[in-house]
Amino acid sequence: MTAILKLGLSYLIKNKIQNLFITLLILLSTFLVCTAVIILANTGYQFKEMHSRTNGAHQVLTFEKGLNDPQKVYDWWTAQNGVQVSPLHTYRILSGITLDGIDISNIYLFMMNTPPPPWNADQLVFTAGQESASPAQGSVWIPASMAHSYNIAVGDTVQFKTGAAVLSRKVSAVVVDIPYGAPFSNTARIWMNSSDYQHDFTGFAGKEQHMMGIHFDEYSSRSSYWDRYSKETGAPFLETTMEFESISSFYLIINQIIGFIMIFLGALMMMIALITIGFTISDAILANYQTTGVLKSLGLTSRGIMSTYLIQYALLSFIAVIPGLMLSVFLSKFIINISASSLRTNHGHVPVEGIGAAVFVGLLLFLLVIIFVMLYVQKNRMIEPVQAIRYGMSEIDYARMTQRMNSPLANAASFGKLPVSFVIGVRSLIKNSKSSVLMVLLTSAAASVLVFGYLVLTSITGIDQTAAKWGYDNANIAGVVVDKTMFSRAALQSALEEDPRIQNVGWQGNITGVIPSDVAASITVNPSISLSLGVLDGSYEDLGFETLKGSNPERENEIALGVSAARMLKKDLGDLVDLYIEGKKRTFMISGIYQAIANMSISGRINVQAVRSINPGYEDVDAAFINVVDPSQAGVVAAQLNERFKDAVSIVTQKALLDDSVYKEAANILLYPMALMGLLFILVTFMIIFITCRISIRKENKTYGIYKSIGMTSGSIRSSITLGVALLSLIGSMFGVIAALYLLPLLLEKVLSGYGIVQIPLVLNGWGILLFASLSIFAAAVGCWLASKEIRRASPRMLVIE
Structure with missing residues (x-):
């Protein structure tokens, strides 16, 4: 046994650099694989934990079109068992924000009238600042996603634009706001003191809008509630509904991407590590072939020689696996922190799941190394002393090498x-x-x-x-309406028609299409009762909207569906789909299917004629898409238009719209x-x-x-x-x-x-x-x-x- 230990240790000392690199390779393999396991275990965990902690909304109802009475809808839901409802929030839409004298584009804000506690659902969690029942007078709360995106801290002063007026408010707290606080979101809720809200917005043009959140004890039962709502009220809900899938998607997608990449690379690294170790052992045996032959001729058994390699690599693996496992915990926590920054609070450490699974994987990797060593050192059994001394390898291997050369x-x-x-x-x-x-x-x-x-x-x-391949338009300029009370389509349209630099324009509104209950009941996976419908007054083709197959709608009875909506409805090109639009049932033929990261492709595209066949006076506009004759002039044109109409519309280039903060x-x-x-x-x-x-x-x-x-x-x-x-x-x-x-x-x-x-x-x-x-x-x-x-x-x- 002493001879075996001495031989094993001598191999470690003889090949110091080689063994150091093998140790590092095993360490990195353990590090990467265990990090992947921890990240995978935590994918969605922090969101689910925070959503549960805040009794977060599964659906958010926004009343912005005047098609449903907010108070009646709120009263109906509060009377239901098995659901919790947030307060009926009132809010105003802000037209812009300025920080340190710099206008921040591409962020759309709701100034919320903060209701008194308690809230049964959709609660806020404080991540910075003094926790209180409502913001102090002269201050506001902002969501963590906005604070991290623009480096806004407690104590900073922010200016909010409300049409022609500007409100300066000090940030007194940063909060986790689940529905409107996802990473990459360009929509945020600003929570204002109720007295300030009543004072500052008294006499403003336009009307207040409302929203509410609904938390289901059993999320899968939501379709039955909406069926009951439709039957008891005599009509489906016609306003905008934000579904749980849309709320959660941006929280989860980054960790899904990172988790996929880490798992793939971890498995790849593990395979490379094991192959390399096996190759190293094989060549070490070959390099020491003559020595092994001499040792066998002196009476040392094959099992004893195999034990020298087993001791060597077991020791190297033990040295490598433990620090690799420890480092994986630190790295995974760092990645989880930055990918879930909008959910992170300063009142406690970030809970990390999957450490036990990572330890198990580390032990498994250690055992795999040992198993591979045992498999590869079996070659020692076949070493014949005479062949080893003569050829430095087996006679068969020598013949193969000669033939290859x-x-x-x-x-x-x-x-x-x-x-x-x-x-x-x-x-x-x-x-x-x-x-x-x-x-x-x-x-x-x-x-x-x-x-x-x-x-x-x-x-x-x-x-x-x-x-366009992500589901957006491909126009040169986008004008997003931020304050409909101040917006005049006629004024903007007149300015665009008079400008010779403008090539064409399209006007887009958004409505909700409700799936009839008989169709919704047939959906077995992730049932949804509504689709986000884009309504375009203009040409989809001119504005660069793309489809995966088929084409965008050209007639009033055509619709293009997002891939997720088509999958849920089990529909394809040429099929018919029934939707309720503004309370009236319409049948559409599917002309195309497209993909879109917005709303997880649970959406559709129709043209304005389809809505005007129901409501002839429909003129709702949420965005204007503008193409210019010379694309190099897009920035100049956008800046000039934005300066003229900035109180009601945020007009920026396509690049700025997609890049900034998202x-x-x-x-x-x-x-x-x-x-x-x-x-x-x-x-x-x-x-x-x-x-x-x-x-x-x-x-x-x-x-x-x-x-x-x-x-x-x-x-x-x-x-x-x-x-x-x-x-x-x-x-x-x-x-x-x-x-x-x-x-x-x-x-x-x-x-x-x-x-x-x-x-x-x-x-x-x-x-x-x-x-x-x-x-x-x-x-x-x-x-x-x-x-x-x-x-x-x-x-x-x-x-x-x-």
């Missing part, structure tokens, strides 16, 4: 036909076929991770280039984990290439000694080997780019299909793809070059004698 491919790379440096590099790869396959797999994995991460980030930051925030959240994973894969590529090249070089000491004895310099030999590895890495990176462009997006689409995105719109930048793909080649080349230092230190004479 005499193959047509090897003969093609001969000294007489190609440059010497190229031949040395290529023949080294052919001779060490297992390590060559590993290098291809490794550089493919690294390139796919780096390129895919780059594509995800650039596709989000460059969303203005693919806006997808820029998503990119910032994804940046840290994606950058970390990219760096990890570059590091792993470097380490594994270093290990494999070091092993291969040690096996070829005699050959390189002969090269040096006939006049080749150490630098030329090292350059030749590095060139071969770089060429092999180039091949691997090409496979990686193909996987990043075609395979990984397909897998991510499976994750995002539940959020209404079935085809990921990628923004392709050839130079960027080339740069990130080349990083894996660079890491491989550097690893090989550093591993070949032994050639420089070795004496030609000693190498030949050995």
Whole structure:
């Protein structure tokens, strides 16, 4: 036993750098896999915990069209058993916000008249500031999502625009506001002192609007409540309904993306780690073949020799798994913190789930290492002392290697036909076929991770280039109505018609389409009773709206459905669908199906004639989409129009509308984990290439000694080997780019299909793809070059004698 321990420890000491890198590889594998497990376990956990804590709304009813009496609807719901209802909130729409003298665009605000407690549903949770029953006079509460997006802290003064007037208010608290506090949201509720609200808004033009939240004890029972509502009131609910899926989608989607990427990369890292360990053991056995033969001839058993490797890698795994597990807890908590920042409070630590599962995975990885070691060291049983001493390998392996080196491919790379440096590099790869396959797999994995991460980030930051594929319009300018009491469509339309720079314009309103109860009852998965309908006065095609299949509606009896709505209704192109619009039933033919991240694709598109067939006086406008003759002038035109109509409409370019505070925030959240994973894969590529090249070089000491004895310099030999590895890495990176462009997006689409995105719109930048793909080649080349230092230190004479 003493001899076995000494041999095992001697292997650790002999190959210090190699064993250090293997330890780091196991550590990183544990780190990445366990982080993925914890993030997956926490996907949605914090949202569900906070939603439960606040008795959050499953549906939010907004009364903005005058089609239902808010008080009557509120009274009906408060009389129901099994539901809790928030107060009937009254609010005014603000036309803008200014912070430190700078106008913040692309955020739409509701100034809420804060009701006294208690609230039965849709409660607020304080994350900063002094907790109180209502804001103090002269102050407001703002949601955490808005505070984080614009770096607003307690004590800051913010100016709110209310038409022509401006209200200055001090932020006294930051709160978690579930329905309107999701990350990337551009709508927020500002909570105002009730006395201030009554004083400041008395005499303002227009009328107050109302909203209320409903929390169901059993969310799946909501359709039965709405059936009862329709029967008892004699008509369906006709105002806007925000469903739970829409409330939760932006809270969950980022963690879903990060969780998917981490799980995929964790599994990939685990596979690479185990293959590398197995390869290292195989080559270690081969490198020590003669030594093993001598030891066997001296009486040491195969089991004893196998135990030396088992001791070595068990110790390395034990050293690596524990810190890897500990680091995974810190990283996962960091990622969870930034991805759920709008739910984070300052009154306690962030609860992290899944640590037990991560410990189990760490132990599993440790056992997998041991199992792989036991499988690979079985080769020791087949070592014959005579063959080992004579060939340095088994006679069969020696014959295979000789046959491979005499193959047509090897003969093609001969000294007489190609440059010497190229031949040395290529023949080294052919001779060490297992390590060559590993290098291809490794550089493919690294390139796919780096390129895919780059594509995800650039596709989000460059969303203005693919806006139509995300369900938005593709017009040059968007004007969003922020105060309908101040808005005049005729005035804006006249200004646009007089401006020769304007090419065309479309006017969009939004209404709710209610699914009849007999259709809703047939939906077995995530039943929904309403669709968000976009109503366009203009051409969908001119404004760049796209569909996955079919076309946008052109006639009043046509509708385009979002993919989630079509899936829920089990409808396809040419099918008929019945909807209640403003209390009247209409039948539409499905002309197209599209995807949209907004409302999780539980939506539809119709033209204005469809609504005017029900309500001839329909002129409701929520947004104006404007195309200009010269797109380069879009910024100038938008700024001039916005200055003229800013009291009622926020007019910005398409890029500004999509970038500001929305997808820029998503990119910032994804940046840290994606950058970390990219760096990890570059590091792993470097380490594994270093290990494999070091092993291969040690096996070829005699050959390189002969090269040096006939006049080749150490630098030329090292350059030749590095060139071969770089060429092999180039091949691997090409496979990686193909996987990043075609395979990984397909897998991510499976994750995002539940959020209404079935085809990921990628923004392709050839130079960027080339740069990130080349990083894996660079890491491989550097690893090989550093591993070949032994050639420089070795004496030609000693190498030949050995």
